[in-house]
Amino acid sequence: MSQAQRLKQTIEDEIVDGRLPLGARLDEVQLAERFGVSRTPIREALIQLAMTGLVETKPRRGTIVSAPEPQHLLAMFETMAEIEASCGRLAARRLVPEDEAALKEALAACARAAEAGDTEAYYQENYVFHTVVYRACRNAFLCDQARQLHRRLAPFRRLQLRARQRLPQSLAEHAAIVDAIVSGEEARAAEALRAHVVVQGDRFTDLVATMRTINDAA
DSSP states (O other), X not given: OOHHHHHHHHHHHHHHTTSSOTTOBOOHHHHHHHHTSOHHXXXXXXXXXXXXXXXXXXXXXXXXXXXXXXXXXXXXXXXXXXXXXXXXHHHHHHOOHHHHHHHHHHHHHHHHHHHHTOHHHHHHHHHHHHHXXXXXXXOHHHHHHHHHHHHHHHHHHHXXXXXXXXXXXXXXXXXXXXXXXXXXXXXXXXXXXXXXXXXXXXXXXXXXXXXXXXXXXX
């Protein structure tokens, strides 16, 4: 892995886990000083990140952590919902004991975070939960596609959890997903995951409003 690739991975991780929030400016000089490198590998890393859609360059603002147009964001969430629905359907059909145990443990971890009212902990456990669902589908290619898009949408999924009452609602949806998968009900598992992921109505309005607040602050 080249120096630029390593820097790209590090910056991407910081965007995904929230250390670099939506709308944050990515100044080449500051990043070069921080990582102890020249501006050249930083510039190459930012170009690579722009190709993934995680960052974008805007006039008079430079490179920032990307906040896509609402309709593009909606399209990504619709795609994610269908991918996760497929994972859930296959997981319900192909569930093995070790995946069932991992799924129940992931649900319990989400419950502990929700009971504590710890949004950040819940976000981390939510990632584990969905990763277990992907693995349980027993389709390596589909699992890889789900992981990639989940990572691309991670900053926006974190924002969703800030909405009032979203934690208990999300936990209840997780419980329904686990019940459907463990019961072997393919259609119910697919629909539960689709409804859990897709953003529409008030959820979409709330997400867009939060993004606009971030953009205005930037």
